[in-house]
Amino acid sequence: MLLVTPFDPSNITAISSAIRDNQSLGFNPSDDGRVVRVPVPALTEERRHQLVKQVSEKVEEARIAMRNIRQDALKDAKRMKDNKELSEDDLKRVEKEIDGLMSKMQTQIDRGV
Incomplete structure (x- = not known):
């Protein structure tokens, strides 16, 4: 699990959507308003x-x-x-x-x- 804590909390949605929009990464982040959690699946x-x-x-x-x-x-x-x-x-x-x-x-x- 990656935990992203931005300096400016107003960027949470931008960070989350940028990670989600990059399909080559294959990540599905979630945010709670303060941090972005990015579960990293095991490599197959x-x-x-x-x-x-x-x-x-x-x-x-x-x-x-x-x-x-x-x-x-x-x-x-x-x-x-x-x-x-x-x-x-x-x-x-x-x-x-x-x-x-x-x-x-x-x-x-x-x-x-």
Whole structure:
């Protein structure tokens, strides 16, 4: 059981409805005007599989976002080179730095950080 005690009791209904409206959580909170009680059911095998699937989808979304960010950064760097704002050596250094950052972030995603 989770017990949520808001600083401002006027937010009780908003908190309760926000938890209830998020169907992916699968919780049915109740409130008594001062606190919100959220019963957490025991994990079943089916629920574990659902959670693994949701996490896998979020990981894939993060990978897609990272690829898009990388492409945008490389385009910006090439545009800057074309505008003579960067030299060829600077472009290669920036590309290497972008790839290093992407590798670091990919490792963090794989570790689950």
